[in-house]
Amino acid sequence: MSETKQFDVVVVGSGPAGIGAAFASARAGVNTLLVEKNSVLGGQMTSGLVTGFHGMRVHEGFISKGVGSILMDDRHTSVVVKGLALEIMNRLADKQAAYTVKDDPPMRIEYDPEALIPVLFEMADEYGLHLMLNSFVFGLEKKGDKISFLKVANKSGEVHIKANVFIDASADGDLIEWAGEEFEKGDALSHRCMPLSIYQVIGNVDLQKTLDYFRAHPQDLHISTVDRWQQMYDKGAPIALMGLRDLVQKAVQNGDYPIPLGTSTSVPYPIFDIQTSFLPKGFVKLLVDMAYGIDITNADELSKAEIDMRKNQVPGIFSFMKKYVPGFENAYMLYTSNLIGTRESRRLKGIYTIVKDDVLENRKFDDVVARSGRAMNVHSSGGGDLNQERGGQQWIEAPIPIGFDIPYRALLPKTVKNLITSGRCISVDRDALGSIRGEPVCMAIGEAAGVAGALSTILQVGCKDVPIKELQLQLKKYNVVL
Ligand SMILES: Cc1cc2nc3c(=O)[nH]c(=O)nc-3n(C[C@H](O)[C@H](O)[C@H](O)COP(=O)(O)OP(=O)(O)OC[C@H]3O[C@@H](n4cnc5c(N)ncnc54)[C@H](O)[C@@H]3O)c2cc1C
Numbered sequence: 001m002s003e004t005k006q007f008d009v010v011v012v013g014s015g016p017a018g019i020g021a022a023f024a025s026a027r028a029g030v031n032t033l034l035v036e037k038n039s040v041l042g043g044q045m046t047s048g049l050v051t052g053f054h055g056m057r058v059h060e061g062f063i064s065k066g067v068g069s070i071l072m073d074d075r076h077t078s079v080v081v082k083g084l085a086l087e088i089m090n091r092l093a094d095k096q097a098a099y100t101v102k103d104d105p106p107m108r109i110e111y112d113p114e115a116l117i118p119v120l121f122e123m124a125d126e127y128g129l130h131l132m133l134n135s136f137v138f139g140l141e142k143k144g145d146k147i148s149f150l151k152v153a154n155k156s157g158e159v160h161i162k163a164n165v166f167i168d169a170s171a172d173g174d175l176i177e178w179a180g181e182e183f184e185k186g187d188a189l190s191h192r193c194m195p196l197s198i199y200q201v202i203g204n205v206d207l208q209k210t211l212d213y214f215r216a217h218p219q220d221l222h223i224s225t226v227d228r229w230q231q232m233y234d235k236g237a238p239i240a241l242m243g244l245r246d247l248v249q250k251a252v253q254n255g256d257y258p259i260p261l262g263t264s265t266s267v268p269y270p271i272f273d274i275q276t277s278f279l280p281k282g283f284v285k286l287l288v289d290m291a292y293g294i295d296i297t298n299a300d301e302l303s304k305a306e307i308d309m310r311k312n313q314v315p316g317i318f319s320f321m322k323k324y325v326p327g328f329e330n331a332y333m334l335y336t337s338n339l340i341g342t343r344e345s346r347r348l349k350g351i352y353t354i355v356k357d358d359v360l361e362n363r364k365f366d367d368v369v370a371r372s373g374r375a376m377n378v379h380s381s382g383g384g385d386l387n388q389e390r391g392g393q394q395w396i397e398a399p400i401p402i403g404f405d406i407p408y409r410a411l412l413p414k415t416v417k418n419l420i421t422s423g424r425c426i427s428v429d430r431d432a433l434g435s436i437r438g439e440p441v442c443m444a445i446g447e448a449a450g451v452a453g454a455l456s457t458i459l460q461v462g463c464k465d466v467p468i469k470e471l472q473l474q475l476k477k478y479n480v481v482l
Pocket of ligand 1: 037136171196343425439
């Protein structure tokens with residue numbers, strides 16, 4: 001026997017996209033449920049340890065505005081994301097849990113993920129949002145061109161959730177496929193996706209020694225200069241040291257480097273990203289692209305990749321760090337992210353698809369509901385065939401970077417009337433995904449999806465028929481940048 005529950009709006013997934021959607025919908029006064037398979041809210045922001053909230057401002061200057069300027073303390077371009085994203089960062093700032101200035105955020109905000117967990121639960125309470133944790137949405141039933149209910153599995157058994165509006169913030173576009181909507185996945189030819197990663201938090205690191213290594217080997221530091229990082233390090237600002245290609249190459253030659261699983265072309269030399277983030281001195285987070293070209297919507301493939309990463313790659317990479325990287329000789333591993341880091345899977349083929357040229361040309365749309373100015377960051381799916389020297393990842397920013405509009409139509413499927421998408425599964429091409437997948441932008445998209453879902457319920461119209469002027473008015477009321 002299955003239990004049935006009824007809500008106005010149901011949001012699947014509590015990453016930045018689901019948080020934005022669920023908070024905005026509940027804040028508008030409609031009966032809203034957020035379903036999450038993990039035990040805490042936040043998705044990659046908490047369980048994934050992706051704690052660099054990147055994209056509050058327009059991305060200008062990966063190269064042009066001075067090396068390192070995309071990072072951590074740069075406040076020279078205009079803010080494109082405010083609304084709930086700014087509200088959450090301000091709340092973290094109040095608790096001294098984020099490297100930011102209240103109401104004047106940098107391009108990238110480093111924050112404490114443990115501090116974010118209670119903040120999100122507090123806000124859910126304030127807005128009267130219903131939560132269903134440890135619950136996996138595994139299917140749905142449709143009647144005509146509408147979803148009638150979602151199927152959820154949890155400790156109670158099978159639960160059916162009815163609603164007026166369903167918001168897919170699962171990142172992987174689960175509802176998109178189950179509702180029979182068109183989607184794309186990965187690159188156009190192979191349909192393989194960007195690589196997976198697992199964050200490692202490492203203690204007892206002498207980072208000054210690592211900085212000294214980069215000073216002596218500047219060619220092995222890929223972004224910014226050691227002087228710039230040293231300056232930031234000395235004032236206690238977060239830094240991110242990306243590179244180590246030479247040392248990795250040496251380890252590969254010595255047979256000491258773990259081979260990434262799923263590499264369809266040559267093995268790339270991944271870029272190593274040593275981040276101090278919001279951790280105390282002596283601790284770092286390490287980010288490395290690990291499993292290439294995995295289709296994470298295939299359960300067997302995902303399991304195989306996760307086992308390989310946790311059994312072979314994480315320990316292998318850690319022993320490489322200890323053996324080869326100055327400053328890591330006496331390091332120890334504290335913990336790893338429990339949610340595997342996934343950058344790409346299904347993308348809706350919606351009423352409108354945001355394309356690379358929309359980003360490059362800063363296009364504007366009448367039905368704008370959010371904005372982005374983040375450069376397009378695409379990692380190689382095969383490994384090594386894209387821009388080798390950056391470990392198979394590229395960053396492309398618009399020639400005149402002022403940001404671009406995200407139109408409401410890119411959140412809407414072509415046929416199902418009561419479904420809205422949010423976050424990295426909206427209708428975008430692969431390059432544009434590289435821009436919108438930043439956490440603040442996903443949250444802004446979510447905020448728009450949530451307000452639209454609430455208006456659809458209040459005005460009793462299909463999602464496609466939500467009056468755009470009213471939607472924009474409501475968003476602006478909540479400090480959203482349009
Ligand atoms: C390794 C890595 C590094 C990154 N670096 C940065 C960075 O530095 N800065 C930045 O801004 N962005 C970064 N990103 C991108 C960013 O983290 C993601 O694009 C963003 O989190 C996507 O938001 P989302 O809400 O769509 O999905 P997610 O954050 O992935 O959240 C999806 C949520 O849905 C839940 N869920 C999924 N399916 C179901 C289901 N069927 N039933 C119930 N719950 C479900 C998941 O448990 C999860 O909580 C990075 C991503 C990765 C993987």
